[in-house]
Amino acid sequence: MEIPGLVEITTYDELREVVPEPLAAAAGKTRKELHDLDRQWLAASPFCLIATSAADGSCDVSPKGDPAGFTKVFDGSTIAIPERAGNRRVDGFGNILSNPHVGLIYFLPGRGDTLRINGRARIVREAPFFDEMVVKGNRPQLALLVEIDEIFHHCSKAFLRSKLWNPETWDPEAVPSRPRISKALERQDADLAELEQYYGKAYEEKIYQVKY
Template sequence: MGSHDSVDDHRIQTAEQLRVLVGEPLPRVRDKVRTTLHELDRDWIAASPFCVVSTSDSEGRCDSSPKGDPPGFVKVLDDTTLAVPERKGNKRVDGYLNVLENPHVGLIFLVPGRGDTLRVNGRARLVADAPWFDEMEVKGHRPVLALVVDVEEVFFHCAKAFMRSRLWHPSTWDPMAVGSRPEIAKALERPEDSVEELEKYYGEQYSTGLY
């Protein structure tokens, strides 16, 4: 019997089975979802330099993409609308291709050092330009495009995952526990390049070419 067979013996297939294991949320947890942005949500987004955007295509294949810029890079257009700027990158645009098929998106906003996070779910569309693109300029560069999100759900998420992982504790950090970016690129993405060439590519010039 394979390992997958033993796992399937314990597969959860219904909401009732799931609830037996995890229980019911407290009313204050169940009812904390809001449909418009509160002033505290706006403050959090203004302080956040990083968010993760999750999407799926029409067949449910998923993608999660990190987005980062100076704090406040995501613009609050009004109480129910956000805009996430896109900068130049690797041109895969997996998440944006998903949005063209399925507009439903989920975002998680992080503030460095904080364990709680802000979650926003909604429907998204892509725009090539807007009057407020000028306000999203960084180092003289306007966004390539923007993801406009119509907010459907917004709520704060507790800090337990960050507390368990000790994510913000420098004493737990070990960035060299895995291969370096040049080593990973050499093994999986750019085998024709030497490690020396990749170290140069991912060195100082990489950070100076962000915009």
């Protein structure tokens, strides 16, 4: 697509003409092992995003959530994330099979700062620690084992700009509901009333009952 007046950056030097070198505190904040503060964060976090890229460059970002502390910490450089049944697309896991590098961002509800972890992942189908990941009777069938390459905390500027945690900015009705989106884009032949029932209260009640 041609956009009139567009000026593209194509080299690292051009990028640095716009964005100066980071301050020493930012440039040197990456670590290779978990600090006790990182462990506290993981113990309190109920949600993370996992970014992956296949060998061909195709990308995916998948949300993962469970009760706070769902990420198991083995030692200073190894963690594991349980996988619950979802839509069966396994986009991220498929990427990992050809490129093990992953990027994780851990959130704390109400906090603007985040914890970021970059590392290499393996897909595990069975391990003794699965017994420690049972939630409401659901034992995961898969888990992601991540060897940490670097870890650091990220500031809250994006959250402050977006006012993400400010309830006064929330407008869940700004776009059509999930059932209506599904009807328009994914399940055109389905009855809207049935979709509304499917995504209703029973949907939440069954999220730990489903297996692959």
